[in-house]
Amino acid sequence: MPWPKATRYLGKETPRVDGPAKVTGRAKFTSDVAPAGVLHGAIFRSKWAAARVKSVNLEKAKAAPGIKAAILAHEGEFDVRYYGDEIAAIAGTSKQAVLDALALIEVSAEPKDFVVKELDAVKTDSPRVAAGNANLTEGAAKATGDVEAAFAAATAIAETTVSTPTQVHHPMESHGHTVQWDGDEMTAWSSTQGVFACRDIFAKSMNVAQNKVHVICEHMGGGFGSKFSPGVEGALCARLAQAAGVPVKLMLTRFEQGLAVGNRPSSFQKLKLGAASDGTLTAFEIYSIGTPGYSSGANQGGGSGGASFPAPYIYKPAATRVKQGSVAVNAGQSCAFRAPGHPTASAGMEAVLDDLAAKLGMDPVEIRLKNDPNEIRRREYVIGAEKFGWKEKFKKPGASTGPVKMGVGCAGAAWMSGGRGTQAEIQVNADGTVEVRVGTQDLGTGSRTVVQVVAAELLGLDRDRITAHIGDSRLPPSGSSGGSATTASVSPAIFDACENVIAELKKLSGLDDPRGANWKVACAMIGAAPLQVRGKWREGLSTGGAGGVQFAEVAVDTETGFVAVKKILVVQDCGLVVNRLTCESQINGGVIGGLGYALYEQRVMDARTGFVLNPTLENYKMPGAADMPDIEILLIDMPERGVIGVGEPCTVPTASAIANAVANALGVRVPDLPITPDRVLAALGKVPKETATTMAERSREVESAFASVAAAPGAPWVDGNSGCHPYT
Amino acid sequence: MKSNPHDATGPHAVSRRTFLKTFGTSAVTAATLGANNVARGLAQANAERSQGPGAVGVTLRVNGESRTFSIEPRVTLLEVLRANAGLTGAKEACDRGTCGACTVLVNDTPVYACSLLAIEAQGADITTIEGVARDGKLTALQQAMVDRDGLQCGYCSPGMVMVLTALLRKNPHPSEAQVRRAIAGNLCRCGSYPRIFAATLAASGQKPVTKLNVISLHDHAVA
Numbered sequence: 033m034p035w036p037k038a039t040r041y042l043g044k045e046t047p048r049v050d051g052p053a054k055v056t057g058r059a060k061f062t063s064d065v066a067p068a069g070v071l072h073g074a075i076f077r078s079k080w081a082a083a084r085v086k087s088v089n090l091e092k093a094k095a096a097p098g099i100k101a102a103i104l105a106h107e108g109e110f111d112v113r114y115y116g117d118e119i120a121a122i123a124g125t126s127k128q129a130v131l132d133a134l135a136l137i138e139v140s141a142e143p144k145d146f147v148v149k150e151l152d153a154v155k156t157d158s159p160r161v162a163a164g165n166a167n168l169t170e171g172a173a174k175a176t177g178d179v180e181a182a183f184a185a186a187t188a189i190a191e192t193t194v195s196t197p198t199q200v201h202h203p204m205e206s207h208g209h210t211v212q213w214d215g216d217e218m219t220a221w222s223s224t225q226g227v228f229a230c231r232d233i234f235a236k237s238m239n240v241a242q243n244k245v246h247v248i249c250e251h252m253g254g255g256f257g258s259k260f261s262p263g264v265e266g267a268l269c270a271r272l273a274q275a276a277g278v279p280v281k282l283m284l285t286r287f288e289q290g291l292a293v294g295n296r297p298s299s300f301q302k303l304k305l306g307a308a309s310d311g312t313l314t315a316f317e318i319y320s321i322g323t324p325g326y327s328s329g330a331n332q333g334g335g336s337g338g339a340s341f342p343a344p345y346i347y348k349p350a351a352t353r354v355k356q357g358s359v360a361v362n363a364g365q366s367c368a369f370r371a372p373g374h375p376t377a378s379a380g381m382e383a384v385l386d387d388l389a390a391k392l393g394m395d396p397v398e399i400r401l402k403n404d405p406n407e408i409r410r411r412e413y414v415i416g417a418e419k420f421g422w423k424e425k426f427k428k429p430g431a432s433t434g435p436v437k438m439g440v441g442c443a444g445a446a447w448m449s450g451g452r453g454t455q456a457e458i459q460v461n462a463d464g465t466v467e468v469r470v471g472t473q474d475l476g477t478g479s480r481t482v483v484q485v486v487a488a489e490l491l492g493l494d495r496d497r498i499t500a501h502i503g504d505s506r507l508p509p510s511g512s513s514g515g516s517a518t519t520a521s522v523s524p525a526i527f528d529a530c531e532n533v534i535a536e537l538k539k540l541s542g543l544d545d546p547r548g549a550n551w552k553v554a555c556a557m558i559g560a561a562p563l564q565v566r567g568k569w570r571e572g573l574s575t576g577g578a579g580g581v582q583f584a585e586v587a588v589d590t591e592t593g594f595v596a597v598k599k600i601l602v603v604q605d606c607g608l609v610v611n612r613l614t615c616e617s618q619i620n621g622g623v624i625g626g627l628g629y630a631l632y633e634q635r636v637m638d639a640r641t642g643f644v645l646n647p648t649l650e651n652y653k654m655p656g657a658a659d660m661p662d663i664e665i666l667l668i669d670m671p672e673r674g675v676i677g678v679g680e681p682c683t684v685p686t687a688s689a690i691a692n693a694v695a696n697a698l699g700v701r702v703p704d705l706p707i708t709p710d711r712v713l714a715a716l717g718k719v720p721k722e723t724a725t726t727m728a729e730r731s732r733e734v735e736s737a738f739a740s741v742a743a744a745p746g747a748p749w750v751d752g753n754s755g756c757h758p759y760t
Numbered sequence: 761m762k763s764n765p766h767d768a769t770g771p772h773a774v775s776r777r778t779f780l781k782t783f784g785t786s787a788v789t790a791a792t793l794g795a796n797n798v799a800r801g802l803a804q805a806n807a808e809r810s811q812g813p814g815a816v817g818v819t820l821r822v823n824g825e826s827r828t829f830s831i832e833p834r835v836t837l838l839e840v841l842r843a844n845a846g847l848t849g850a851k852e853a854c855d856r857g858t859c860g861a862c863t864v865l866v867n868d869t870p871v872y873a874c875s876l877l878a879i880e881a882q883g884a885d886i887t888t889i890e891g892v893a894r895d896g897k898l899t900a901l902q903q904a905m906v907d908r909d910g911l912q913c914g915y916c917s918p919g920m921v922m923v924l925t926a927l928l929r930k931n932p933h934p935s936e937a938q939v940r941r942a943i944a945g946n947l948c949r950c951g952s953y954p955r956i957f958a959a960t961l962a963a964s965g966q967k968p969v970t971k972l973n974v975i976s977l978h979d980h981a982v983a
Contacts, residue, residue: 043974051906052898054914055921057849057889061914064848127839128832204853204861204915204949253851253915254949286854415975476913476950612974613909617955621912624951649858649947657940660953667974 034572035527035608035671041485041495043669045613048481049500050251050474061251062223063283065210071100071123073272073282074130075265076137077291078112078119081362081642082146082159085110085119085139092136093122098129101276102137105268112141113161113326114362115642116291121268123280146362148637150298150323151733153359154740161326161360168321170357170741171340177351182315186306189315190388193734194303194691195704196379197634198323199296200289200652201369205253207293208283209266211273217244218270222262223283225255226512227473230262231505237267238274247505249473256625257368258294259475260512265293290647294367295635297324297339297358301380302738305349305388311402313349313388318380319738321357325365339366341373345381346446347403357741362642363635368514370622371447371680375629375687379705382443382688386695390429396442396692397422400581409444409579412603412668416442419666420583420601430699435591438598439697442583445684449677450576451520453569455508456529458487460537460563464555466491466498468529471507472522477679478614479518485611486523490530492547508566516677519610520574523675529567536565574675580604580682582623584661584689588697590716593709595631595694597661600686605668607676612667619665619682626686628655631706811879818879822847823891829878837881838862838873841888849889849918853947860946863919864888870923872945889918892925901925901963908968910959912950919946924960933964 035042053059078085086109090102105118112119120137124130145159152158153167161167183189203223210221218240224230227247235242252259262270269282284293299322306315322339338358389399397417404410417423425440432438456470468487474480483500487493501507511521537546537554540563546554583601588594600623609615632653636645646652687705694712695701702715713719812833819828820837822845829844838855841847841864850873853861857875864873865887892899898906901924911917920943927934927942934942939960948956958968 047906054917055902055905056893057918254913617909621951649854657943657953669974
């Protein structure tokens with residue numbers, strides 16, 4: 033890799049360039065933008081989980097004081113498919129006017145039967161989410177080798193059933209836009225992970241030319257995979273602004289975030305893993321179902337890859353049989369969520385692997401070293417085990433004594449990442465200052481700072497001489513920020529542009545190297561028109577494929593069922609570290625997201641009403657300050673691999689490592705994520721009889737669901753990762 | 761707020777205070793007033809102190825400056841700050857007192873601006889994130905938040921800074937446990953908590969332990 037060896041910025045700690053603006057309140061996020069005369073917009077949503085809407089009367093709302101526009105989400109009759117489905121939208125002069133007018137919208141609808149629980153939806157007599165289609169869409173069984181023979185020959189076999197929750201993104205800034213029209217040209221300030229993707233989708237949905245749409249995202253408050261598209265709310269906002277003839281701001285409420293704008297699909301997994309006496313994995317089988325929401329499998333509506341996930345994850349037993357299904361329910365649609373499919377895949381695979389290790393009397397680290405095909409990850413296990421003190425801390429499952437039991441666990445990640453087509457423009461002014469322009473966006477990952485430091489490094493300048501312009505669809509194109517690809521896409525383009533700048537300045541000045549002490553002299557020759565040079569992403573500066581392993585130490589109170597995570601150790605490779613400071617922050621974030629997945633987060637649906645019972649942050653539990661374990665990070669520096677993104681791999685193994693640590697502490701697995709106190713007590717047999725009966729009933733339901741997946745003939749295989757990343 | 765019992769007029773008139781007093785102590789009195797009189801009495805009593813539902817003048821002292829806004833009494837302090845005062849530093853993230861992104865100081869105490877009506881904040885000294893840095897110079901806490909990267913997307917940062925500013929004013933050398941407790945009511949979805957703890961300790965002159973190590977893989981052989 034041609035990246036410089038001796039560096040001033042690369043691999044060092046650089047505070048983010050927009051930090052001061054963000055800690056003083058000066059930074060204008062999408063939700064802060066307010067053009068003169070902007071109206072407040074809001075969406076009127078379905079209170080039915082399923083219904084045929086016959087008519088919607090907006091007249092009273094339109095006539096309400098302050099209301100300037102009211103529009104329908106659909107013309108004519110239509111079906112609503114979940115509690116929260118969009119029906120209409122209005123815009124008015126104040127939030128209060130809009131709240132009053134929402135109550136005046138009249139809907140005539142015929143409620144229909146609905147189903148919101150996966151295990152109910154797979155039953156043949158269940159209400160159909162999409163009329164005429166079965167709720168369950170199965171992938172065809174995928175098999176390699178002779179699975180039966182391999183299991184028959186195995187020394188030990190572990191069978192584990194696990195489930196994972198529907199996890200909701202809940203970025204702190206909600207989804208939303210402000211749209212302003214000027215004739216047939218529209219400007220959208222969008223809270224988005226992709227300004228170009230937004231531009232193109234707006235152009236299509238509003239039927240205007242792409243060069244008439246301008247999308248701006250100066251600062252945005254998090255996305256985690258849920259903000260690639262402008263969404264239904266974007267189209268409604270644009271239509272309201274068109275109807276009103278003035279700008280409209282439509283930011284969703286927290287309540288709407290919990291219903292409508294994406295989630296990580298749930299899973300129920302039945303796994304079976306066999307090994308030879310030395311621990312070599314020989315046979316693997318999985319049946320799984322999960323729900324991506326109201327639209328499943330071939331009927332995908334929300335841009336997710338369904339509820340399938342990579343299997344077998346990481347490890348490669350010789351004989352495998354995989355069958356996965358997606359089941360539609362009357363609930364909000366899933367979409368990409370930080371490392372789509374992977375935390376789910378890891379939760380099952382790493383669990384059954386540990387259960388198998390216990391049967392073989394093997395150490396969990398040993399069985400991973402034996403079976404992990406990736407050399408870097410194997411080294412990471414060795415490094416991590418030493419740093420973590422694994423040998424001293426690991427005891428046989430259930431060996432911890434006393435009411436509060438300690439346990440340890442580990443797990444790995446595999447993420448393809450990699451960079452791709454991005455262009456950058458560098459403008460050098462006669463005074464020697466530099467402007468770098470690239471149409472990427474900063475989700476909080478520090479990409480604005482990456483743009484600045486890469487240019488500073490390669491041009492040999494102080495970073496404060498460089499201004500980074502991002503978050504605008506009129507800048508040179510860059511892809512959406514997904515798949516941990518932003519840094520690996522942007523950095524090479526800036527590298528290329530910097531090389532071109534240096535070549536141009538050489539020509540202009542006749543100097544051998546226009547950098548360093550020569551910079552001022554060379555720039556003085558630029559003249560009145562600044563020098564503008566382009567660069568493009570190219571091969572050889574970034575690669576894909578990050579691993580990473582994590583170790584968890586937990587304390588489980590067997591009297592209360594409470595799990596406290598004491599420590600997470602992360603060993604993470606990410607190629608060339610661009611900015612150590614923001615890189616570590618991202619890893620902290622991945623771990624904390626995984627902690628939520630392990631212990632707290634789950635969307636809860638009510639079977640009787642079809643409502644989401646916890647659409648707000650007081651009852652959808654996200655990790656808070658008090659829940660923080662000691663997080664220690666070992667970054668593996670491998671500059672020879674070039675730039676590799678890190679945002680997703682670091683969230684993959686956390687929940688699995690925690691779940692394995694809990695199983696190690698208790699000597700019994702808590703099969704369902706999140707591992708809430710009631711589930712710990714249930715696993716310990718400490719719950720009252722009635723609950724035990726309910727659990728047995730549920731377990732029968734799970735079994736029958738797997739049986740229906742196994743028995744179904746199967747549709748063409750749906751890959752667990754296909755379509756997870758709506759890259760542009 | 762005016763509540764003078766002698767303002768009440770008419771044969772069966774009662775002031776709000778006397779009404780509540782009599783109603784609370786004597787059911788007989790209430791009965792003798794008659795149902796209509798009770799309703800009328802209550803409405804009249806409430807009218808003495810109620811304002812709205814239309815817009816009323818509300819005067820707020822924000823960052824040392826007094827400004828009057830014409831708003832409905834049901835409008836929250838957060839909304840006035842963001843929509844009327846142009847102070848968008850305080851963020852709306854949950855709008856129901858859960859996440860702390862909208863935190864401001866009301867008489868030096870951290871308050872969720874989404875859960876306080878603007879009309880009730882009259883007479884108080886309100887400090888928003890825009891009023892924390894003086895003359896464009898970051899406070900030690902703000903500088904530490906930048907240097908230690910106590911933020912990612914930054915949407916929760918204004919609320920975090922407000923709460924921790926109040927903490928450091930009261931307790932200039934907090935322990936990490938006290939920092940955790942202080943921001944227990946502030947959510948960060950990017951997961952910046954460890955760095956926020958470190959920044960706060962650094963701002964108070966304490967040395968947080970760094971957890972980051974960068975190592976070369978080639979120094980380690982596979983066992």
